[in-house]
Amino acid sequence: MIRVGIIGSTGYAGQEIVRILLRHPEAKIVWYGSRSYIDKRYSEVFGNMFQLVEDICKGENMKELADQVDVIFTATPQGLCGSLVNEEILSKVKIVDLSADFRIKDVDKYEKWYGIHHESPDFIKEAVYGLCEINREDVKKARLIANPGCFPTCSILSVYPLAKEGIIDMSTVIIDAKSGTSGAGRGAKVANLYCEVNESIKAYGVTTHRHTPEIEDQLSYASGEDVILNFTPHLVPMNRGILVTAYASLKKNVTYEDVKAIYDKYYKEEYFVRVLDKDVCPETRWVEGSNFVDVNFRIDPRTNRVIMMGAIDNLVKGAAGQAVQNMNLLFGLPENLGLEMPPVFP
Ligand SMILES: NC(=O)C1=CN([C@@H]2O[C@H](COP(=O)(O)OP(=O)(O)OC[C@H]3O[C@@H](n4cnc5c(N)ncnc54)[C@H](OP(=O)(O)O)[C@@H]3O)[C@@H](O)[C@H]2O)C=CC1
Numbered sequence: 591m592i593r594v595g596i597i598g599s600t601g602y603a604g605q606e607i608v609r610i611l612l613r614h615p616e617a618k619i620v621w622y623g624s625r626s627y628i629d630k631r632y633s634e635v636f637g638n639m640f641q642l643v644e645d646i647c648k649g650e651n652m653k654e655l656a657d658q659v660d661v662i663f664t665a666t667p668q669g670l671c672g673s674l675v676n677e678e679i680l681s682k683v684k685i686v687d688l689s690a691d692f693r694i695k696d697v698d699k700y701e702k703w704y705g706i707h708h709e710s711p712d713f714i715k716e717a718v719y720g721l722c723e724i725n726r727e728d729v730k731k732a733r734l735i736a737n738p739g740c741f742p743t744c745s746i747l748s749v750y751p752l753a754k755e756g757i758i759d760m761s762t763v764i765i766d767a768k769s770g771t772s773g774a775g776r777g778a779k780v781a782n783l784y785c786e787v788n789e790s791i792k793a794y795g796v797t798t799h800r801h802t803p804e805i806e807d808q809l810s811y812a813s814g815e816d817v818i819l820n821f822t823p824h825l826v827p828m829n830r831g832i833l834v835t836a837y838a839s840l841k842k843n844v845t846y847e848d849v850k851a852i853y854d855k856y857y858k859e860e861y862f863v864r865v866l867d868k869d870v871c872p873e874t875r876w877v878e879g880s881n882f883v884d885v886n887f888r889i890d891p892r893t894n895r896v897i898m899m900g901a902i903d904n905l906v907k908g909a910a911g912q913a914v915q916n917m918n919l920l921f922g923l924p925e926n927l928g929l930e931m932p933p934v935f936p
């Protein structure tokens with residue numbers, strides 16, 4: 591049995607790890623970490639866990655935790671995992687970090703986009719970017735996983751096959767994305783109050799969103815080019831879900847069948863990536879509560895562009911589900927163990 595500690599178990603991403611691992615046959619949570627609810631019963635914080643979790647929330651104590659568990663999930667704000675990691679800890683325990691601290695290889699770029707000082711830059715090189723569909727073999731050998739961001743997960747998986755095969759002009763890529771409000775976390779912020787969000791949609795972080803360099807880096811590795819792109823997220827009045835619509839100019843004449851064959855080449859064997867039938871557009875409602883990524887595309891012959899689309903649940907494939915997928919690989923388990931829940935609807 592894998593012993594699990596979760597730092598940040600009382601946040602949206604952390605509670606989703608709890609929900610998933612309660613049904614995982616090979617994992618047991620032994621540390622429910624919190625900052626604000628220390629000594630409170632976990633089920634007092636989340637009523638859905640009443641009579642399911644009897645544990646009491648504990649403060650963050652990395653040293654003690656590393657002696658008691660096999661893997662630590664850090665579902666905490668940017669900068670925290672970076673301040674906790676060191677050689678002693680990593681020699682005892684594996685870490686799956688849900689924040690962005692180890693996702694961007696260039697520390698100056700990280701510090702510029704996130705506006706914080708990185709406290710353990712020496713470990714950035716070793717960290718593996720945990721997008722399992724692309725980096726599976728490296729994840730298996732890792733000690734420290736940088737769990738991808740929610741927008742990047744959906745954006746990269748939507749565009750990756752065509753970037754990798756070189757059939758799109760990477761200088762023309764535009765990614766338009768929408769997210770439900772759980773993407774912003776459980777902390778109280780005026781911008782996320784019901785009246786501020788309900789019945790409205792807005793773009794935010796236009797030209798400055800911190801997921802831009804993460805997406806650019808990964809699509810640069812895929813295409814072999816230095817990718818610079820436009821990424822514009824929008825906040826929509828729903829709890830969960832991310833929808834990506836990405837645009838790029840085609841470098842050559844291709845048919846539906848040509849492009850479909852490329853998506854199939856990369857994703858046919860991928861349990862969690864569902865390439866939808868012709869002309870079916872991904873919808874967040876069809877992936878909610880699941881670890882699936884639904885993708886599809888359409889060619890627009892009038893503009894010679896391809897439109898690439900994807901949908902995920904930001905808390906599952908965009909955070910906790912992907913983190914558990916990484917845990918499974920780290921411990922030599924089947925990748926989809928404990929993650930086979932179908933989407934919920936309605
Ligand atoms: N929400 C999402 O869709 C996604 C989130 N992520 C990433 O996951 C991480 C968590 O996000 P999310 O769950 O949304 O955020 P929340 O604000 O909902 O939760 C943050 C968690 O971190 C804990 N925490 C905050 N500061 C500290 C500290 N100094 N020491 C220990 N624990 C602390 C909080 O504890 P307490 O509640 O006790 O105060 C809480 O459990 C972030 O890095 C985020 O970027 C990644 C992908 C998607």
Ligand SMILES: CC(=O)N[C@@H](CCC(=O)OP(=O)(O)O)C(=O)O
Pocket residue numbers: 688689690738739740741769770771772773774775801823825
């Ligand atoms: C709606 C909303 O506010 N979403 C968040 C997504 C943050 C997130 O998921 O953070 P990671 O970088 O760890 O993926 C945002 O745009 O900042």
